[in-house]
Amino acid sequence: xxxxVLTFTDRxxxxxxxxxxxxxxxxxxxxxxxxxxxxxxxxxxxxYLATHAAGPVMRHRLGEIVIEGADYGETLRLGDAIVxxxxxxxxxxxxQIRVEVGGEVWVVSGDYKLLDDGLSEPFEPVRCHTFxxxxxxxxxxxxxxxQEVVARDLNxxxxxxxxxxxxxxxxxxxxxxxxxLMRMLDAEIxxxxxxxxxxxxxxxLRDQGLSLPDTVPVTPETKxxxxxxxxxxxxxxxxxxxxxxRFGPASTGFASGWMRLRGVRRRRAADRGFVISDHADWPGLxxxxxxxGAENVxxxxxxxxxxxxxxxxxxxxxxxxxxxxGGDEDExxxxx
Amino acid sequence: MxxxxxxxxxxxxxxxxxxxxxxLAEYFTRAPDDDKLWTIALFSGRRPKRAVNTTQLxxxxxxxxxxxxxxxxxxxxxxxxxxETIALILPKAEGSSDRxxxxxxxxxxxxxxxxxxxxxxxxxxxWDELDDTERFLFNKLITGGWRIGVSQKLxxxxxxxxxxxxxxxxxxxxxxxxxxxDVSYHNLIEAEDKAADLSRPYPFYLAYQLADGPDPxxxxxxxxxxxxxxxIRGQLILRMGEHHVWSRGExxxxxxxxxxxxxxxxxxxxxxxxxxxxAWDGTQPLPFNxxxxxxxxxxxxxxxxxxxxxxxLAYDLLEADxxxxxxxxxxxxxxxxxxxxxxxxxxxxxxxxxxIDFADWEALAQTRATARDRRAEGLMLKRLDSPYLxxxxxxxxxxxxxxxxxxxxxxxxxxxxxxxRANLFTDFTFAVWDGDALVPFTKAYSGxxxxxxxxxxxxVRKNTQQxxxxxxxxxxxxxxxxxxxxxxxxxRHKSGVALRFPRMSRWRHDKPxxxxxxxxxxxxxxxxxx
Ligand SMILES: [Zn+2]
Ligand SMILES: [Zn+2]
Numbered sequence: 001x002x003x004x005v006l007t008f009t010d011r012x013x014x015x016x017x018x019x020x021x022x023x024x025x026x027x028x029x030x031x032x033x034x035x036x037x038x039x040x041x042x043x044x045x046x047x048y049l050a051t052h053a054a055g056p057v058m059r060h061r062l063g064e065i066v067i068e069g070a071d072y073g074e075t076l077r078l079g080d081a082i083v084x085x086x087x088x089x090x091x092x093x094x095x096q097i098r099v100e101v102g103g104e105v106w107v108v109s110g111d112y113k114l115l116d117d118g119l120s121e122p123f124e125p126v127r128c129h130t131f132x133x134x135x136x137x138x139x140x141x142x143x144x145x146x147q148e149v150v151a152r153d154l155n156x157x158x159x160x161x162x163x164x165x166x167x168x169x170x171x172x173x174x175x176x177x178x179x180x181l182m183r184m185l186d187a188e189i190x191x192x193x194x195x196x197x198x199x200x201x202x203x204x205l206r207d208q209g210l211s212l213p214d215t216v217p218v219t220p221e222t223k224x225x226x227x228x229x230x231x232x233x234x235x236x237x238x239x240x241x242x243x244x245x246r247f248g249p250a251s252t253g254f255a256s257g258w259m260r261l262r263g264v265r266r267r268r269a270a271d272r273g274f275v276i277s278d279h280a281d282w283p284g285l286x287x288x289x290x291x292x293g294a295e296n297v298x299x300x301x302x303x304x305x306x307x308x309x310x311x312x313x314x315x316x317x318x319x320x321x322x323x324x325x326g327g328d329e330d331e332x333x334x335x336x
Numbered sequence: 337m338x339x340x341x342x343x344x345x346x347x348x349x350x351x352x353x354x355x356x357x358x359x360l361a362e363y364f365t366r367a368p369d370d371d372k373l374w375t376i377a378l379f380s381g382r383r384p385k386r387a388v389n390t391t392q393l394x395x396x397x398x399x400x401x402x403x404x405x406x407x408x409x410x411x412x413x414x415x416x417x418x419x420e421t422i423a424l425i426l427p428k429a430e431g432s433s434d435r436x437x438x439x440x441x442x443x444x445x446x447x448x449x450x451x452x453x454x455x456x457x458x459x460x461x462x463w464d465e466l467d468d469t470e471r472f473l474f475n476k477l478i479t480g481g482w483r484i485g486v487s488q489k490l491x492x493x494x495x496x497x498x499x500x501x502x503x504x505x506x507x508x509x510x511x512x513x514x515x516x517x518d519v520s521y522h523n524l525i526e527a528e529d530k531a532a533d534l535s536r537p538y539p540f541y542l543a544y545q546l547a548d549g550p551d552p553x554x555x556x557x558x559x560x561x562x563x564x565x566x567x568i569r570g571q572l573i574l575r576m577g578e579h580h581v582w583s584r585g586e587x588x589x590x591x592x593x594x595x596x597x598x599x600x601x602x603x604x605x606x607x608x609x610x611x612x613x614x615a616w617d618g619t620q621p622l623p624f625n626x627x628x629x630x631x632x633x634x635x636x637x638x639x640x641x642x643x644x645x646x647x648x649l650a651y652d653l654l655e656a657d658x659x660x661x662x663x664x665x666x667x668x669x670x671x672x673x674x675x676x677x678x679x680x681x682x683x684x685x686x687x688x689x690x691x692i693d694f695a696d697w698e699a700l701a702q703t704r705a706t707a708r709d710r711r712a713e714g715l716m717l718k719r720l721d722s723p724y725l726x727x728x729x730x731x732x733x734x735x736x737x738x739x740x741x742x743x744x745x746x747x748x749x750x751x752x753x754x755x756x757r758a759n760l761f762t763d764f765t766f767a768v769w770d771g772d773a774l775v776p777f778t779k780a781y782s783g784x785x786x787x788x789x790x791x792x793x794x795x796v797r798k799n800t801q802q803x804x805x806x807x808x809x810x811x812x813x814x815x816x817x818x819x820x821x822x823x824x825x826x827x828r829h830k831s832g833v834a835l836r837f838p839r840m841s842r843w844r845h846d847k848p849x850x851x852x853x854x855x856x857x858x859x860x861x862x863x864x865x866x
Contacts, residue, residue, distance in 0.1 A: 139411050140403055141424035260424065261758055262348065262472075263416045266485065267786065272349055305803070306410045313404060 005081075005099055005106040005130070008321060013108060013132070017101040018081030020049070022108050032083065034110025035094035036061060036175060049076075051085050053121070053208065054093030057175060060204045072121065088112035089123030090278050091176030092205060098126050106130040107292060111301075113277065114284040115147065117180050119210070125291035132298040132321060133289055136279045137257050138307030144257070144281045150274055151184040157253060157272050158189050162229040167247040171236040171270065172255045174198045176278050178233050179205060181255055182213050190229030193218050195243070197235045224248050239270065257281070289316070339367060340375070340437040341469040344484060353490060360486065360494035369521040370438040376524070377516045379491040383480045387447040388455050390418060390479055396456055397422040400463065413806075416754035419475030426463055426471065433465040440474055489727060499525060507726055511536045513588060537571040537582040538608065538654050538662065539726035543716065543733035550697045550717060550736065560666060560720050561692040561700055563712035564735055565649055566624045566822070567614035568631070572599060572648055574607045575658070581613075589613075592633060593646050595685045602684045603676065606658030610724075611650035611689065621649075621711045624836065625824050649689040650677055651716075654724055662724040669724070707738050708865050713821065714738045740819035740837075741861055743853045744844055746774055747814045750796045751807050753781070753789075760789045761796045761808075764840070766818055768831070770855040777831035777858060780818055783840035792843075815852045817842035823862050831855060833862050 003016040012024030020030040027044035034040050034050075036057040041050075043062045050058060052069035059065060070076060072095065076083045080102070085095035090111040097108045107128040116122040154170075161168040172178045174197040182192060182202075192215045194202065199217040206212055216227060224230065224247045238244055239252050254270040257277025265273035280288055289297055289311070298321040299308050311318035346359040364372055377383070398408045408425060415421040443462065447455055466474055476482060492510060496503040509524060513535055546553075553559060569584040579600050581590045590596075593613060615622035615630065626644045630636065653673040654662055661669050670691070677688050692715070694700040704715050714737035722732035745766035753762030763781050767774035784792070792814070802809040822836035 139414060140401065140407060141411050141415055141421060143424070258759060261415055262420055263754070263758055266348065267757065271351070303410075303414070305806075306407070310404075310407055 002102070005101045005104050006108070006132070013321075015078075015081050015099055015101070018078035018083065018099070020078055020081075020083075021045075022097055022099075023110065030078075032097055033058065034088065034097060034108065035091055037091070037111065040110060051093050051095050054095065056204045056208050057093060057201065060200065061175075086126050087121035087124050089114060089116065089120050092120050092179070092210060094120060094176075096126055098128065104129055106132065107294070108132045109134055109288070111136070111279055112288065113280045114288060115144065117147065117278070119180050119183055120176070120278075123288070125288065127293050129294055130296040130298070131289060131292045131294035132300065133285065134279065134301040135285055135299045135304060135307040136302040137277065137281055138285055138299065138303045140282045142257060142260055142281045143283060144260075144277060145275055147184065147276070150276050154181070154184060154253070154255075154274055155186045155189060157251070158185065158231050161231075161251045162190060164251075165249065167224055167250040168231040168253060169239060169244055169247060169250050170231060170233050170253045170255060171239040172198075172233060174235045175201045177255060177276070178202075178235075179210070179212055180278070181276070182215065182233065185213065185231065187213050190231060191216050191227050193222070193227060193230050193232045195232070195234035195238050197238075198233050222246070337437050337440055337466070337470045337473060338434050339363070340371065341467075341473055343375075344473060345469055347484060347486060356486065357490055357494045357497065360491060361497040364495055364498035368436065368438070370516075371436055373516050373519075373521040373524065374437055374441055376491065376495065376510065376521075378477075378482055379486050380488050380510055381482075382515055383482075384441050384445050384477060385448050386480075387444040387478060388459060392456070393422065393459070393475070393478060394418070396459060397426060397463075400460060401425045401427060413754045414752065414758045416758060417481075419479045420472050422475050423468055423472035429464050429466055429471070431465040432467065441477060444477055495525065501525075507539045508536060511539065511582075534575045535573060535578070535580040535588070537573060537580070538610075538660075538724070540569065540571070540584050540610070541725045541733060542584075542728040543718075543735045544728060544730050546717065546734040546736045550700065550734075553697075553717065553734070556694065556696055556700070558720055560670065560718045561694055561703075562651065562689050562716045562718070563692070563707065563710060564714045564716045564737060565612040565614055565621060565689065566711060566713045567612040567621065567627055567649070570611065570613045570648065571654070572596060572607075572609045572611065572650075573655075574600060574603055574605055577605060591635065592630065594636060595641070595646055596648060598685050599648070602680050602686065604657065606655060607676070608653070608655035609648060609650045609673075609686075610652040610654055611648040613646050613648055615644045616647040623711060623824065624822060647685045647687060649687050651689050652724060665721040665723070666718055667720040704736060704738065740821055740841070741823065741865065742817050742819045742841060743768065743858060743861065744815050744847055744851070745777070745818050746812045746849060746852045747810060747816060748774055748776060748812055749807050750792075750810050757786075757789060759793075760786075761793045762789055764816075766816065767812075768853050768855050768858055769850075774812055775831050775855055777829065777833060777855075778818060778820075778835045778838045780816075780838045780840050783819070784843065788843060812849060815844040815847040815849060816840045817844055823858075823865055825862065831858065833858055 007014050007016060011021060011026040011028055013022040020032055021028045022032045023034055023040040024031050025042055029046045031045040032049045036054050041058050048065050048067040052071060055067055055069050058067060070085050072085055072087055074084060082100040084098045086098060088094040088096045088110050090113055094110060096110055099106050105128040107126050109132060111134050112123055114123050158168045172181050178198045185192060192213060194215045194217050202212055202215060232247055252270040253272040253274060255274040255276045257279055258264045259273030259275045295317055297311055297316050297318040299318060300321040304320040308318040308320050343359060343363045347356045350356060394408055395405060398405045403425060412418055412421045447458055462474060463471055492507050493503055496506050514524060571582045573580040579597060581593055581596055583589050615627040629640060629644050650673060653669045656672055674688055677686050680686060692703055694703060707714050717734045717736055719732040745768055747764050748767045749765035750761040751763040753760050765776050765779050767776045796808060796810055799811040800808040801811055818838050819841035820835040820838040824834055825832060826834035
């Protein structure tokens with residue numbers, strides 16, 4: 001019997017035919033990376049391969065690395081494997097990785113969402129025999145609201161803050177979510193101030209040609225009274241910290257898929273929770289999996305046991321993929 | 337219900353008590369009387385009679401959502417609330433409506449009288465005209481359990497703001513056995529109080545824990561010390577030839593403790609006592625687990641009445657000859673209490689909880705150290721000239737509890753939390769060493785900060801050895817100090833012991849696995865304090 005297209009090792013997902021790993025969590029010789037989030041792109045690998053669009057952020061976060069770039073859809077031959085990257089819609093540059101060996105096709109989804117956020121390359125379904133899917137929000141209670149509706153709520157909240165003389169401080173993950181939110185904000189309301197972590201990513205993305213609204217980086221000299229009506233974008237950990245105190249009376253908002261749950265909303269102790277996620281919701285997961293035409297599904301991240309059982313009920317051959325991931329961005333948001 | 341939903345959303349969206357109070361006060365100013373009355377009822381633990389049971393509700397919701405029932409059942413513990421789970425899985429409503437809170441309550445009450453086969457289509461139709469928040473609230477009306485961050489106290493304050501009435505007298509009006517069926521908003525809140533329900537207790541005076549010992553309290557001569565008994569705090573009310581027993585949680589417990597009915601034979605009408613209900617062996621309290629057999633039983637079998645008889649250890653006299661004594665200094669209330677109860681025969685179900693003589697704070701500290709032998713949790717310190725206040729107040733009354741017992745234990749199983757902590761591992765099983773084996777002896781859920789729960793969650797994900805449904809067996813590695821209030825023998829537990837109020841008091845990063853405590857250590861605590 002020949003090897004499966006991909007195998008699961010203690011270093012991560014491995015392709016024996018092509019001798020490479022996908023999003024490995026321990027140092028390897030050759031790592032194919034779905035996207036730049038910390039739980040997928042780790043340091044210490046000898047060689048990296050990712051989309052051209054993902055490269056700059058990875059360099060920004062991981063420092064000097066040996067990285068090759070690929071275009072979306074470009075076919076690469078690695079050993080006996082044929083490999084290509086396809087848009088995952090998760091964050092700019094994010095990809096699903098297609099691996100074909102001897103006519104059998106497997107796809108590793110990385111993180112993905114179906115909704116076109118106007119910023120990331122929109123998700124494209126890829127036909128395959130076996131699909132390795134994330135399921136961070138793999139419960140039927142997770143259903144996202146349309147982006148326009150969230151945008152309206154967000155801007156209403158900001159306007160309300162301006163009217164009450166409060167600074168709006170919005171917590172969001174600094175790569176992807178923050179830039180998506182920036183584009184949802186109504187620049188007429190006031191200036192957008194950014195935390196260094198957010199601005200660092202902004203700079204990288206602007207340099208590679210993405211259009212983002214103007215922002216004002218917060219420095220130790222920044223005085224909030226020079227920026228009336230401001231909204232501050234910061235990573236979740238900065239909310240409630242000494243850093244946030246300089247903005248005077250404030251209302252805090254928080255943007256994450258977890259905000260769908262009232263309990264989590266209340267634990268975050270933010271004034272407002274906005275349900276907005278860069279992961280697929282329940283209907284999205286089901287649609288993505290259906291569209292691949294795959295018979296076999298491995299699920300990872302999130303409520304994997306429940307989601308796999310449900311897929312099995314519905315006729316898929318589904319299994320839980322054991323992973324060692326530390327702090328997916330959305331989990332980190334909720335746990336932070 | 338849009339108004340009510342807006343209120344709940346506003347309350348949910350802020351963590352500041354002042355803003356919650358403001359939102360509620362505004363609602364009380366503008367809502368119609370019947371909605372106000374129901375809002376007060378809901379926030380004080382009253383709800384309409386259950387029209388459909390939760391099993392039906394789950395089945396109908398799963399069917400409407402096109403999901404297998406098990407999937408709803410698996411989602412529920414993660415969301416932490418059935419009403420919310422159902423609201424979230426249902427498909428988007430087709431229609432919308434703006435009927436009042438009272439309309440929906442009456443709808444549910446009518447439904448409880450309707451034939452079974454009519455109930456499902458009516459519930460489905462209701463779901464289809466309510467948005468997410470309204471649906472959640474509608475389901476809440478059925479399932480009950482309003483944990484929405486509004487305590488009765490907060491509600492009372494908002495009501496006081498909205499009506500201009502005194503908060504304490506409103507609190508008194510809201511106590512007792514009223515329902516929205518037998519009282520109107522006007523009669524409950526606005527009318528003169530003389531028709532007040534005679535069963536009503538006074539709001540309990542609650543004490544804070546003394547943080548740094550009694551020295552800052554000044555002259556010991558100004559203070560009364562008593563044991564803090566480990567029972568159920570209660571008020572015994574004798575008025576108009578009847579008696580009523582209330583718990584501190586404002587639950588009417590009269591029928592649970594029939595022994596206390598005999599108080600009527602010994603005490604005059606117009607008497608209200610504050611005290612502790614304890615199981616009694618004739619001279620001292622029995623262990624709490626004896627009393628525990630009585631808790632939760634609405635009627636008491638004869639056998640239990642002889643095995644675990646209760647009495648009231650009276651702390652305070654709040655009313656005598658129908659007169660409210662709460663503004664009288666404790667010193668005088670105490671004297672009146674003793675005069676009333678000390679002469680009673682030994683078979684009366686009443687004793688005065690005696691004050692403790694002490695010369696100075698140091699001597700009192702030594703007495704406190706013996707509390708466990710007395711089956712007490714520690715001491716109470718009350719200023720002799722203090723009035724009986726309402727609610728938790730700092731200054732005149734303090735509890736000075738014993739430090740908890742502790743043991744260092746190894747975490748061996750972890751399970752995900754729910755509600756607020758749905759995506760964290762928060763429920764853990766702990767073990768002690770028995771030779772080379774780890775014997776599980778307790779679970780604990782609380783005591784860590786959110787940041788610590790976050791850390792341990794990441795660790796559990798990486799160190800799962802095996803899964804048993806939702807339970808994960810983890811690599812034995814982390815040692816935690818487990819604090820608890822009591823220990824008793826328990827044949828049901830593998831370790832042979834059961835703890836009272838166990839919680840994680842410290843994450844012992846400093847402690848190697850091998851230095852966690854042993855089963856013998858645990859048994860030594862059992863023989864000393866069990
Ligand atoms: Zn990601
Ligand atoms: Zn991820």
